[in-house]
Amino acid sequence: MPSTSDRGPRPVPAAAPARRVSVDPQGPVLVEGPVEIVRDDGTVARSDRFMVAVCTCRRSRTYPWCDTSHRRRERADPPPEDRDPR
Numbered sequence: 001m002p003s004t005s006d007r008g009p010r011p012v013p014a015a016a017p018a019r020r021v022s023v024d025p026q027g028p029v030l031v032e033g034p035v036e037i038v039r040d041d042g043t044v045a046r047s048d049r050f051m052v053a054v055c056t057c058r059r060s061r062t063y064p065w066c067d068t069s070h071r072r073r074e075r076a077d078p079p080p081e082d083r084d085p086r
């Protein structure tokens with residue numbers, strides 16, 4: 001489980017390896033951990049996991065971490081031309 005602290009972001013060493021980030025358009029942003037996220041109020045949430053799923057839909061109960069709540073999105077009815085005429 002990710003931890004939370006009130007420490008600010010740390011400076012990144014010049015020779016630090018690049019972080020790899022994957023964006024799922026229907027879900028979270030996957031970031032190679034460890035990760036620290038500065039919230040709007042200035043507090044910092046930290047996760048030491050190998051891969052961290054950061055919520056982009058803001059539906060997560062564990063925000064800023066993805067809890068898969070994005071999957072519960074209601075699907076809109078298909079447009080009339082895509083419906084089965086039967």
Ligand code: FES
Nearest residue numbers: 055057066069070
């Ligand atoms: S992206 Fe997964 S809960 Fe928000």
